[in-house]
Amino acid sequence: MVVVLLARGTPPSDLVRYSLFLVVGVVAPGLVLHKGLRGSQGSWLSDVGLGAATGSVMTLVAWAVAGALSAWPLMWCWPVLSFALLLLPSVRERVRQRPRSWGGGPALALTGAVAVAVWQQVSGYVSVVDLPPSSRGYYPDLLWHLGLAAEATRSVPLQTPQLADAGPLRYHWFANAEVAASSLMSGVEVQTVMLRLWVVPAAVLAVVLTAALAEKVSGSAWVAAAAGWAFLTTAPFPFWPSVVPVLSHLNGYSPSQLFAYTPFLLALHALVDVARDSGARRGAVAVAMIGCLGASGAKSSALPVLLGGLGVAVLAALVHRRRRAVLIGTSVVVALLTAAALRLVAGGSTGSGIQLLSNLTVMQPYRVLARAEPDFSTLVPSGLVSGPAGPLLLVALLLALGLASVRNLGGLHPFTRTGPRHDLGVWLLAGASLTAFLPLVVIGHSGYSEYYFLYTGLPAGCVLTACWVRDAVTGQRMSPARVARWLAVGAGATVLVGLLTRPGSGDTPGPEEMRGRLVLFVVVLLVVAAGALALGASRRRRLRAATAVLLMGVLAGSAVLTTATGQTGTPLPHDDGLDHLAQSTAAVWIREHVPADALLATNEHCLPADPGVAATRCDSRRWWLSGLSGRRVLVESWDYDPASVAAGGYRDGARLAANQAAFSDPSPATLGALADLGVTWLVAEGGSAGGVSPDLPEHADLRFRTGAVSVYSLR
Incomplete structure (x- = not known):
């Protein structure tokens, strides 16, 4: 598995840091807490597995507390506090209980099952999903989850990064917070954690x-x-x-x-x-x-x-x-x-x-x-x-x-x-x-x-x-x-x-x-x-x-x-005809040059229809910008927004019109309207085919361009 991860572009330093985080920040403190509460559960497999599960959930608790206090480094206090429990004699006694070891047959059989589980994820996920930049497209829902994980590195509870005005996210987002906590504690980027390191464990x-x-x-x-x-x-x-x-x-x-x-x-x-x-x-x-x-x-x-x-x-x-x-x-x-x-x-x-x-x-x-x-x-x-x-x-x-x-x-x-x-x-x-x-x-x-x-x-x-x-x-x-x-x-x-x-x-x-x-x-x-x-x-x-x-x-x-x-x-x-290499390359540039709390605006919101199929509605799941860049977007896509689903389209037509006008009819007034909403960067796709005026560079600073994607900062 390690060989595949390295061959698929995972930085060796990220692999080492994430592995250390799993051992020191999840499994070991979770093992102490779980055994301290319940004692040994019969075997090393049960003790380590249940310890890892306990540590995973407690990492979420630490993330929530640290985020509420706007002090993310405090997350490392949770492993320290768990090890401090060893000062209690009753906890020490339970932790020292020696579990039994399985016989060779069952251990070998379960090892085979674990190997198949690793094989499933490596062949069906790690070997299919690229790290950006890449010319290969991403499954839309995965991009949506990537955006939520990035949002979880800066807000508790989560806001909605794909629609900046949607307020707190109404979704079961604890998995995204788990990825964010792993990123914050290990120092590995969210995209690398979710696309490479998190899924197999x-x-x-x-x-x-x-x-x-x-x-x-x-x-x-x-x-x-x-x-x-x-x-x-x-x-x-x-x-x-x-x-x-x-x-x-x-x-x-x-x-x-x-x-x-x-x-x-x-x-x-x-x-x-x-x-x-x-x-x-x-x-x-x-x-x-x-x-x-x-x-x-x-x-x-x-x-x-x-x-x-x-x-x-x-x-x-x-x-x-x-x-x-x-x-x-x-x-x-x-x-x-x-x-x-x-x-x-x-x-x-x-x-x-x-x-x-x-x-x-x-x-x-x-x-x-x-x-x-x-x-x-x-x-x-x-x-x-x-x-x-x-x-x-x-x-x-x-x-x-x-x-x-x-x-x-x-x-x-x-x-x-x-x-x-x-x-x-x-x-x-x-x-x-x-x-x-x-x-x-x-x-x-x-x-x-x-x-x-x-x-x-x-x-x-x-x-x-x-x-x-x-x-x-x-x-x-x-x-x-x-x-x-x-x-x-x-x-x-x-x-x-x-x-x-x-x-x-x-x-x-x-x-x-x-x-x-x-x-x-x-x-x-x-x-x-x-x-x-x-x-x-x-x-x-x-x-x-x-x-x-x-x-x-x-x-x-x-x-x-x-x-x-x-x-x-x-x-x-499927092959949707989008310039995925340009999108992901621009996203990486944004991640490296645009502040993490910046608000972006973009002009494209719908996925292309399948060739030969007449589009009857906007498939509004175009989430590459928030997912791969990890930044909030004023109006990106709205298919998973309950209010927009109920309305049959984006629920705020005036805001969407103002967003589009900044690209199609740039002027101090139209760009100022977005600036008043907190937008500081524009990401234009498709040029004139995407409704982008050739006059946009006269009113905003072109900072990066690749393929059909251009990135502007507002003056």
């Missing part, structure tokens, strides 16, 4: 925390390794690439989702102890609250999923007459925190509404057989139940969703006849993994944001899936050799069949071919289900054990296959 930590949660619930290192592998794959069953959707839960292009796993899993791990009444209860409650605090602004789906898990745990506690008061009290606290988060640091849900089974419309069969552009204004998606495809489409897509979310269905384990019934920690995980299905059923959104609930609950489902496999194997007393054989069969068959059915470039079947694929898909699944039921009537336990191990092999093989073939669900920017 974040993905690895998500896998490690999933394994740590599995170890906590099961007490088994093998179950922990299995849960880590189950968490990796983006397509559990890649045999039907044009039917079963690909998930993108470990996606560097969505920093908020990737970061959300850290506080969510930290809180869930501690809440298992709270539910079970394990030792160091007060410490577990404290860590749970630290995790919930971090989750509150990490992703809008995090706390609701956690609250769903607590709700199921409360119901189980009422049935079993155990831990009722503490679980109800914890649920109330988390509910209050969720309500506060929805008011203060939630967002990204603009355009959401009630539409049953809306999530099915993202799948290719619906786009081919029903509607290429789904309508989100109806109660049920048009063409899903009626229409040419009829019930076949609905049945096939529900089955496809079931296959895609099979790991979340691990939450059914405690409901089964052989599942654990009295372990409230298991019920907590079951609720967290199954709660995700409610938004999938009832919420409709053009960006399919309801899938983030599924992603958030996925680690809990993976843990229970691994526990189900362990219980099935233990009940049948399968030998290690037989387990290995079934794992190899599942993994090998997945890789082989997946390679044979891999779609070609631009493979989009027509309606008749798609209808035939759906018929075959439904028939095969029904035959397999009927065969399993028939065999299970006489050899139920043996079948259950073999099926469980085979499923784990399929998940492991799919993790390798989807990563190797690039089926990771990561979006790639």
